[in-house]
Amino acid sequence: MQFLKIPDQPPAPPYGLELNTTMQTVATVVLWLGTVLLLGYAVRMALRDRSPFPVLLVLAVAVGSIIEPIYDIAYHLHWLDDGEQWTLFTSFGLPQPVWVMPAYVMVFGLPALLFHRSLAAAPSLRRVFGLAGITACTTAAFEITAINLDLYVYYGEAPWRIAGYPLWIAFMEAAQITGFAVLAAVLSLRATRTVHLLAIFAIFPANFAFDVIGAGFPTIIAQNTSADPDGLLLFLTAFVSVGLAATALWWSSQLLLTVRRTSLPASAADGTEPSVEAAARASSRPSSFVPPRPGTPGRDHQEIA
Amino acid sequence: MRQIPDDVKAHELDLVWQQVFTWASWAIVAVMLVIAWRMCRRERTPFYLLACLAAGVAAFAEPLYDVAFDLWFFDVHHGQHGAAWAHFTAFDVVQPNWTHSGYVILYSSACLYVGRAMFEGRLGRRGLFLVWLAEMLTSCVFEVVGTGTDVYTYYGSYVLRIWNYPLVIGVLEATQVVLFTVLAVQIRKRVSTPWGLTALLAAFPVTMFGANFGIGSPVIIALHLDDPASSRGIVWVATVLTIGLCVVAVNGASRFLPRPTGVAEPDVVPAEPALVG
Numbered sequence: 001m002q003f004l005k006i007p008d009q010p011p012a013p014p015y016g017l018e019l020n021t022t023m024q025t026v027a028t029v030v031l032w033l034g035t036v037l038l039l040g041y042a043v044r045m046a047l048r049d050r051s052p053f054p055v056l057l058v059l060a061v062a063v064g065s066i067i068e069p070i071y072d073i074a075y076h077l078h079w080l081d082d083g084e085q086w087t088l089f090t091s092f093g094l095p096q097p098v099w100v101m102p103a104y105v106m107v108f109g110l111p112a113l114l115f116h117r118s119l120a121a122a123p124s125l126r127r128v129f130g131l132a133g134i135t136a137c138t139t140a141a142f143e144i145t146a147i148n149l150d151l152y153v154y155y156g157e158a159p160w161r162i163a164g165y166p167l168w169i170a171f172m173e174a175a176q177i178t179g180f181a182v183l184a185a186v187l188s189l190r191a192t193r194t195v196h197l198l199a200i201f202a203i204f205p206a207n208f209a210f211d212v213i214g215a216g217f218p219t220i221i222a223q224n225t226s227a228d229p230d231g232l233l234l235f236l237t238a239f240v241s242v243g244l245a246a247t248a249l250w251w252s253s254q255l256l257l258t259v260r261r262t263s264l265p266a267s268a269a270d271g272t273e274p275s276v277e278a279a280a281r282a283s284s285r286p287s288s289f290v291p292p293r294p295g296t297p298g299r300d301h302q303e304i305a
Numbered sequence: 306m307r308q309i310p311d312d313v314k315a316h317e318l319d320l321v322w323q324q325v326f327t328w329a330s331w332a333i334v335a336v337m338l339v340i341a342w343r344m345c346r347r348e349r350t351p352f353y354l355l356a357c358l359a360a361g362v363a364a365f366a367e368p369l370y371d372v373a374f375d376l377w378f379f380d381v382h383h384g385q386h387g388a389a390w391a392h393f394t395a396f397d398v399v400q401p402n403w404t405h406s407g408y409v410i411l412y413s414s415a416c417l418y419v420g421r422a423m424f425e426g427r428l429g430r431r432g433l434f435l436v437w438l439a440e441m442l443t444s445c446v447f448e449v450v451g452t453g454t455d456v457y458t459y460y461g462s463y464v465l466r467i468w469n470y471p472l473v474i475g476v477l478e479a480t481q482v483v484l485f486t487v488l489a490v491q492i493r494k495r496v497s498t499p500w501g502l503t504a505l506l507a508a509f510p511v512t513m514f515g516a517n518f519g520i521g522s523p524v525i526i527a528l529h530l531d532d533p534a535s536s537r538g539i540v541w542v543a544t545v546l547t548i549g550l551c552v553v554a555v556n557g558a559s560r561f562l563p564r565p566t567g568v569a570e571p572d573v574v575p576a577e578p579a580l581v582g
Contacts, residue, residue: 067522069529070373091529093308190560199557202550206519213518214511217366224368224395247507251488254495258570 011076011156011227013094019080020150024097027151028086031102035062038105042113053197054113057184061109064204065101069094074213074220075169076156097151107142107173108204111135112181120185123260128182128253136174140167157229159219159238168219168238175245176211182252183207189259207252215244309377309397310460318379318388319455323401326456327390330406334361337409341417348421352493355502356416357409359489359509364408366510368395373518373525374474375461411444411478412509415486423490426565433483433559440479445470461528464541473524473544480551481516487558488512494563494570520550 382388527543
């Protein structure tokens with residue numbers, strides 16, 4: 001039985017910190033402008049490919065951004081708000097700035113939009129984990145910049161902190177971002193009817209939670225068992241979480257390789273880099289998953305590959 | 306941050322039902338472990354025991370679920386905290402030890418009763434949806450008892466409640482079980498050594514949160530909007546949307562069911578020497 005008084009936990013957000021309103025304006029304008037441009041690019045891509053998938057992908061990420069408060073409460077992210085924040089909505093008592101949605105589109109949607117077709121055409125573990133390495137760096141750069149410009153903070157004890165940013169989060173986000181690109185590639189290959197593409201609206205939040213919360217839980221729980229958690233414990237659990245995230249990404253990659261394997265030569269079947277010629281040869285053969293009907297998304301991918 | 310209503314925090318725990326939940330659930334787990342052990346011996350695989358272990362270990366993630374879905378385990382007796390047989394507290398939510406046994410019962414039992422059929426490719430799309438419905442029923446029975454006997458509560462402004470139990474919780478949990486079971490069986494199909502099956506320890510939390518937090522995100526966010534009273538319509542829409550997404554997810558999972566024994570899986574590459582470059 002537990003007779004002891006429960007300690008205060010977890011740490012409370014630093015409500016008193018001042019928001020940098022200039023940077024709020026910059027972030028809002030730049031990110032919404034970027035989102036409009038990206039959506040325009042997606043529309044162009046959709047018209048060229050005769051498939052609504054690029055547009056649906058961007059919209060799925062935008063709609064999926066409502067998941068952010070769950071992330072905030074789990075990872076101790078606090079959007080600064082001293083009465084000056086331009087708030088989109090509030091959930092869990094955490095006001096969400098208007099630029100959260102375009103930030104999702106630019107940080108999470110952009111890589112998937114740019115890379116899902118090449119991943120579908122010639123997938124390999126090296127490409128997937130290479131992309132994850134790049135997105136870990138870009139995410140860290142984005143977040144360190146935003147934190148140090150007084151837009152938000154990660155409060156409380158956190159492992160691997162560099163310039164105010166808990167670096168382990170970059171790896172978790174990289175797994176999520178790359179995993180989404182991989183699953184988008186899988187969906188584009190497996191979909192045989194346009195309506196199937198709507199599954200992207202379920203895939204984005206599920207993959208987000210799958211990687212960020214599911215794999216992150218050892219560290220998240222350790223952070224929230226006390227107002228002053230053990231630093232060494234957090235340092236170690238972060239390795240466990242990053243390991244789980246890498247495993248989850250590996251699984252997603254295996255799914256993509258499996259889907260593509262039936263139409264790729266054996267050299268690519270073991271996850272090694274397929275040659276351009278091999279990918280081209282493979283793409284010239286009909287996939288068992290995608291009936292070669294003109295006008296379908298699968299057909300479009302055959303052409304793109 | 307979230308506010309737990311004072312009347313919920315001060316609600317008295319029913320000590321008799323705590324006893325029932327603790328002893329009965331651990332007894333059921335003991336029986337399940339015996340069954341799992343016998344199945345493991347017969348089929349020469351640690352799959353079934355590891356499925357139970359994966360669910361039991363992942364119960365340490367329960368506080369995250371409690372925060373998102375407004376679940377509160379009662380902990381007060383005669384006005385004093387500390388009545389729950391708890392082993393840790395996170396996010397302020399006291400965790401009774403039977404969360405681990407509850408996880409094993411609710412989330413790994415499908416591996417025991419349908420895992421082999423699925424592994425041998427004898428379960429199709431219709432069968433998977435029947436498993437989904439069965440899991441929904443099991444979840445409803447377990448949780449209707451728990452929430453109806455002053456052991457714990459879902460205090461959020463849910464809609465579609467069966468007695469005290471929000472239906473959407475049962476739908477999400479059943480979806481989680483389906484996703485975990487399909488992934489677990491696929492892992493079993495693909496690993497070459499028993500050690501490879503320890504991947505189930507990772508498969509459980511990722512599928513659990515992928516389903517509950519990912520597919521369930523509309524309802525989680527809707528429940529925690531600024532003014533729950535005025536957002537009731539949004540909660541309705543989010544609940545229906547979430548249930549719809551669960552149907553999509555189960556249908557999607559059915560595409561990854563193993564094929565019957567003797568039929569090649571898609572990743573078994575047919576020999577095409579002429580194309581090897």
